[in-house]
Amino acid sequence: MSWSGNDRRRERSVYDKPLRIYLNDHLAGATAGVELSRRVARAHRSSARASEMRRLAEDIDQDRQSLIELMNSLEIAPHRYRMYGGWIAEKVARLKPNGRVYRRSGLSTLVELEVLRLGIEGKHQMWQALVPVAAELDQLETSVLQGLMDRASAQMTTVDSLHHAAAASVLTHRSG
Structure with missing residues (x-):
């Protein structure tokens, strides 16, 4: 993906610091999103909608790569500690109660x-x-x-459809 039609370097501006912070914050979120989308796809690899979930995870990973490329083109260095923070946050979020002790619950997917x-x-x-x-x-x-x-709009449509199906399955059937 190309971000520039020419090789001119941009002038430094007062917006550099806010833009660096903003993009690095989004990179941390994108890192967590990649991990989460991969986990959801793995958890549902045998489901009827497994290919949709796999494709969603691939798209989210590609978007993260696009963000890194954009940052590189703007000479904004990724802050590794923020990326690791996003990665860790996704892992910690797995510890939330879901009504079951040892296995996934439909609530987890929802x-x-x-x-x-x-x-x-x-x-x-x-x-x-x-x-x-x-x-x-x-x-x-x-x-x-x-x-x-x-692409983000299409991803939202896909997630909305997956969520609707998961909600109907989890919330409309009584589980013991």
Whole structure:
């Protein structure tokens, strides 16, 4: 993916620090999102919708890579400690009570899909927030950002469909 049509370097501005912080925060969230989406896909590898879940995890991983490429093009170094923080946060979130002690519950899937949906929505908002930045910087192309927003919208639609099916399965059947 190319972020720039030319090789001119951007001028440093007062927006550098907020942009670095903003993108690194989103990179931490993207790292957690990749881990979560992979876990959901693994947990449902035998389900009828396994291919959708696998594809969703692949797309979320590709979006994280796009963010890293964008940061590189802007000469913004990823803060590894934030990425590790996102990775750790996803692992800690697994400890939430789900009504069962040793195995997954349908509630786990329901909540995980809700968290994924929030993350994807945040990612969409990030790409959207970068559109005005692209008008000022040669390294960003609005057409690439629009493609990423479109993909995020499609991901939200997929997660909404998966969530609807999970909610119907988990919340409408009595379990012992």
